[in-house]
Amino acid sequence: MDEKSLGFVNQLIEKTRQKRISWSTGVEDGQFKTLLPGGTLAFVIQVKGDVRKFQMLDERQEVILEETVTRGDAHLDKVKGGVDLDALYQSILDLQELARSQALQVNEKLARAEKLLAAI
Amino acid sequence: MILHDLFDWTNAGVGGVGLLLTIAAIIQATGAKAAARRAENSVFRHNAEVDFASLARMAKELHGYVEGSRMPEARLRTTDLRSELALAIRHHEKLLGNRLDMMKGKQLDLKIVADALNREAGSLSHSERVRLLEITGAILDVLAGQCGGLRSKAEEGAFNG
Numbered sequence: 001m002d003e004k005s006l007g008f009v010n011q012l013i014e015k016t017r018q019k020r021i022s023w024s025t026g027v028e029d030g031q032f033k034t035l036l037p038g039g040t041l042a043f044v045i046q047v048k049g050d051v052r053k054f055q056m057l058d059e060r061q062e063v064i065l066e067e068t069v070t071r072g073d074a075h076l077d078k079v080k081g082g083v084d085l086d087a088l089y090q091s092i093l094d095l096q097e098l099a100r101s102q103a104l105q106v107n108e109k110l111a112r113a114e115k116l117l118a119a120i
Numbered sequence: 121m122i123l124h125d126l127f128d129w130t131n132a133g134v135g136g137v138g139l140l141l142t143i144a145a146i147i148q149a150t151g152a153k154a155a156a157r158r159a160e161n162s163v164f165r166h167n168a169e170v171d172f173a174s175l176a177r178m179a180k181e182l183h184g185y186v187e188g189s190r191m192p193e194a195r196l197r198t199t200d201l202r203s204e205l206a207l208a209i210r211h212h213e214k215l216l217g218n219r220l221d222m223m224k225g226k227q228l229d230l231k232i233v234a235d236a237l238n239r240e241a242g243s244l245s246h247s248e249r250v251r252l253l254e255i256t257g258a259i260l261d262v263l264a265g266q267c268g269g270l271r272s273k274a275e276e277g278a279f280n281g
Contacts, residue, residue, distance in 0.1 A: 027236035027251050039224030044232065059224065060206070061231035 002088060005054055005067040009091040012043060016098045023099035032099035045096050052092040067092075165274050168212040172267035175204055179260040182233075186249075186256050194256075195237045201259075202230045219266060226259050233259075 012034075015021045023032045031046040044055040050071035056064045067088065074089035101107060178201045185194035209216070209223050216223055233255060236244060244252065 025251060026232045027255060028232075028248055029245055031232070033228060033232060035221070035225050035228050037221065039221050039227075042228045057228070057231065061202075061227060 002067060002085070005056075005065055006088050006091060008043070008056060008065070009045075009054055009088065009095050012045075013091065013095050013098060016095065016102060019102075023103040025103050030096065030100075032096060032103050034099070045092060045099055047093055047096040052089055052096070054088075054092050054095075162274065164212075164215060165270055168208075168215050169267060169270040169274060171204075171208045171212065172263060172270060175201065175208060176260065176264040176267050178204065179256070179263045183253070183256040183260050186252050189249075191237055195234070198230055198234045198237060202227070202234065205230065205263075215270075216266075222262060223266075226262050229255050229259055 012021065016023065021034050021036070023034045025031070026033045026044060026046070028046060028048065030048045031044065033042060033044045035042045040059045042057040042061070044053070044057065046053040052069050054065070054067045056066075058064050069085050069089045069092065071089070074086040178197060182194055182197040182201060185191070185197060205223070205227055209220070209227070213220060233252065236248065236252060
């Protein structure tokens with residue numbers, strides 16, 4: 001399952017970079033969610049402290065795939081399901097940063113802040 | 121000869137009247153069918169309006185419970201809302217049209233709300249509570265908006281006859 005999770009996370013990174021997927025904030029700190037067009041699949045990603053979570057849900061919001069990787073798992077060079085957990089740990093962080101940036105419109109807000117400060 | 125012509129003309133006349141009557145009957149039947157379809161749509165819309173009004177009421181209660189930090193009640197209301205919304209989406213899928221994706225988005229939000237509420241009591245941070253309020257407020261807005269939209273369409277239909 002880890003191999004599949006890593007594959008999905010990497011695909012989501014790619015699609016988010018291409019702006020084909022839009023993310024929004026979840027309830028919990030560091031949590032972001034996206035619903036694919038047609039509403040058949042959803043993904044939830046979360047980075048909280050040293051715990052990184054990835055979930056894939058179906059149209060009934062049943063969890064199809066779930067991964068939780070801690071810093072300990074990653075640093076111990078654990079291999080699970082044919083995947084180096086360090087790679088999954090890093091990929092979840094990369095995706096969460098992209099999702100956060102898009103959901104909170106970080107770049108747009110930074111540009112606005114620069115303009116405002118320059119105008120003062 | 122004259123009698124024969126007269127007979128032909130009478131025959132043609134009767135045939136023409138018959139044709140006109142048939143056309144009139146078809147028009148009437150088509151009109152009746154359209155009226156029946158309109159009535160059926162009106163019933164579907166009314167049922168959807170009742171269902172979404174009930175969902176909006178539940179969403180309002182959920183938002184109120186979250187606002188008042190009554191988390192056990194909020195948890196129960198979230199469970200009800202999730203199952204009722206799933207049912208309403210299944211029943212009124214056609215009527216929802218391009219708002220279907222938005223409703224499915226709210227289903228995902230409710231799942232996330234349920235997960236957050238199922239965490240240990242009092243373990244939600246201040247920012248998590250704020251987001252919980254925002255998300256439950258947005259669920260209420262969408263469901264109340266859907267109900268309002270259906271109501272105004274029904275009123276429009278009644279006004280136009």
